[in-house]
Amino acid sequence: MDYIxxxxENDRKVQTVTEHLLGVQVLAEGYGEKxxxxxxxxxxxxxxxxGKYTEEFRNYxxxxxxxxxxxxxxGSVDHSTAGGKLLFEQYHSLPKxxxxxxxxxxxxxxxxxxxxAIISHHSYLQDFINHDI
Known part of the structure; x- marks a missing residue:
């Protein structure tokens, strides 16, 4: 199954999640190079x-x-936080x-x-330091 x-709109051509992510990676690397x-x-x-690699987003x-x-x-299907959560889970623990x-x-x-940056890409950056907000 292809994830979408x-x-x-004009011709209903599908861009897969893989195509989209690889394309954005190339663009982002170009901007980041500067x-x-x-x-x-x-x-x-x-x-x-x-987060677009889900059946729920595909149906959405x-x-x-x-x-x-x-x-x-x-916005009823959260697709924007999965990548940030993945990074957090991979790197947010002290090694043995x-x-x-x-x-x-x-x-x-x-x-x-x-x-x-990833989890905030459809909104404002989150403040994880200021506990008053």
Missing amino acids: AHIR LGVSHIAGLAGMLHDM ILQAVYHPEAPPKR DLSNKQDHMNKMILAEVVGN
Whole structure:
């Protein structure tokens, strides 16, 4: 089964999630290159829509396109946080071997920054530090 990222309105051509993520990765790497962070930007581009790899999102987008008289509520399927959650789960724990603790801490911080950009790509950046908000 192909997971769907977008369906073009005028001719209903499907862009798969894989095509979309690889295309965004290339664009993001190009933008990030100017700042010396091409791989970091590319990682964010590659993971930003990981949540579209679900049957729930596939049904959501098909319903929206093929049944415009009864579309699903816009934003009712969370597709934008999965990539950020993946980074958090992969890098937000201390390793058993603490011989290279600083390197791991740097990766944790980077994962949090990139993850925040990913989970916030349809809204404002989240504030995970200020507890008053």
